[in-house]
Amino acid sequence: MMQQFQPVGYTIGNTRGVNGAPNGSVMGMGMNNGMGMNNGMGNGVGGSYMKPPQVASGNPMTPTGNVVSTNAPVFEQSYIENILRLNVGKVGTFYMTYENNKEWNARIFKGVVEAAGRDHIIISEPDTGRRVILLTIYLDYITFDEPINYQYPGVPGTMQPMRR
Structure with a gap:
C-alpha cells in the first residue's frame, strides 16, 4: 500500500x-x-x-541597484527569422550541416518559405508539396534566385526588394 x-x-x-x-x-x-x-x-x-x-529590458543598473533610464529607441534586431518572414512565398535553397551524422553530413533543401520562427523554418517542396521543418541550429546559409525583401531594423522608410 x-x-x-x-x-x-x-x-x-x-x-x-x-x-x-x-x-x-x-x-x-x-x-x-x-x-x-x-x-x-x-x-x-x-x-x-x-x-x-x-526594470525595462536593456536598461543598465548601477552597483547600488539604481536603474539608469535610457531614452534610446529600441529597434528590432535583424534575425534570420525576421528576414524569412518578409520573404514568405519565395523559393529558397537552404544549406544545412548535420555534424556527426554518418548517413548525410550536409544536405540541401529547396522550397517555398511558408513560415519561420526563432529556431525553425517551414518550407514546402515545390515538386512534391511536402512540408519540411528545418531547425536553424543546422542552417549554414540560404540563397534565393530572385530579389528578397529586407528592411534593416531602425531605418525608417518603405521596404524595398534588394537588387542583384
Missing part, C-alpha cells in the same frame, strides 16, 4: 514576517498600502523579502 504524501514545512531565512509579525500570522500577509498596490514586501517561504524593482 502506498503511503500518502505529507508535505513538511521548514523555516528558511528570516523568522519574522512583515512588520515584525511572526511567520504564519495574518498581519502583513497580502496587505496593501491602501491604494490597491502592494507595499513592496512579498512573502516567500520562511519569511518576507523586498521585491526587486521593475
Whole structure:
C-alpha cells in the first residue's frame, strides 16, 4: 500500500514576517498600502523579502541597484527569422550541416518559405508539396534566385526588394 504524501514545512531565512509579525500570522500577509498596490514586501517561504524593482529590458543598473533610464529607441534586431518572414512565398535553397551524422553530413533543401520562427523554418517542396521543418541550429546559409525583401531594423522608410 502506498503511503500518502505529507508535505513538511521548514523555516528558511528570516523568522519574522512583515512588520515584525511572526511567520504564519495574518498581519502583513497580502496587505496593501491602501491604494490597491502592494507595499513592496512579498512573502516567500520562511519569511518576507523586498521585491526587486521593475526594470525595462536593456536598461543598465548601477552597483547600488539604481536603474539608469535610457531614452534610446529600441529597434528590432535583424534575425534570420525576421528576414524569412518578409520573404514568405519565395523559393529558397537552404544549406544545412548535420555534424556527426554518418548517413548525410550536409544536405540541401529547396522550397517555398511558408513560415519561420526563432529556431525553425517551414518550407514546402515545390515538386512534391511536402512540408519540411528545418531547425536553424543546422542552417549554414540560404540563397534565393530572385530579389528578397529586407528592411534593416531602425531605418525608417518603405521596404524595398534588394537588387542583384
